[in-house]
Amino acid sequence: MRDGTSAAADAALGELLDRIAGDPALEMEWVDLLSQLEYVGCRKIVKSVGFERISLEVLRHVAEEASHAFLLKSVAERGGRAGRSWRDGRFCEAGWRYFQGLDRGVSALSEDAALHYPGVAWAVERRVLEVYPEYAARTRNEDVRKALKRILAQEERHGAQFERSLFPPGYRERVIALEADLWGRFLAEARGLL
Ligand SMILES: [Fe+2]
Numbered sequence: 001m002r003d004g005t006s007a008a009a010d011a012a013l014g015e016l017l018d019r020i021a022g023d024p025a026l027e028m029e030w031v032d033l034l035s036q037l038e039y040v041g042c043r044k045i046v047k048s049v050g051f052e053r054i055s056l057e058v059l060r061h062v063a064e065e066a067s068h069a070f071l072l073k074s075v076a077e078r079g080g081r082a083g084r085s086w087r088d089g090r091f092c093e094a095g096w097r098y099f100q101g102l103d104r105g106v107s108a109l110s111e112d113a114a115l116h117y118p119g120v121a122w123a124v125e126r127r128v129l130e131v132y133p134e135y136a137a138r139t140r141n142e143d144v145r146k147a148l149k150r151i152l153a154q155e156e157r158h159g160a161q162f163e164r165s166l167f168p169p170g171y172r173e174r175v176i177a178l179e180a181d182l183w184g185r186f187l188a189e190a191r192g193l194l
């Protein structure tokens, strides 16, 4: 366990991932959701970083998050979800609520707009680095495993990059609490959709 998780949340995640890994049709719904979240993450970067602050590092982050969405959507399409809109995904709305809540909540924590991008990115990367390895350890789908391996190598670099961000005192704790609450709600909602 680490900051931002609880034994109950860890157990709920494990239980959800066990169900997903044991049901190929459900698993493709989950992969489609991950693809949606990667894309939304990519879009949030584009929307939250001003034109004058775009650097090579930001462009690399945008490109890599877009490639994660691409890899996962490719898996979902090969798994029978060809041409389907994310809008029609089983977990679509729950995923939106999580990301919108995080985006709005982190924005409301500080008037300094420059904190928005690293704040959201840091929270998301922390969660990704918890969830993806747990999921990779459970999936029986070789296509998924390969995609996750490629993605995780980049997420680890992103995680380390945002871990070095300079945040004001108390900011990290507030972001962690906010994200953990939204994540708990997401897990409960996802479970209700199984
Ligand atoms: Fe990603």
Ligand SMILES: [Fe+2]
Binding pocket: 065, 125, 154, 155, 158
């Ligand atoms: Fe990332």
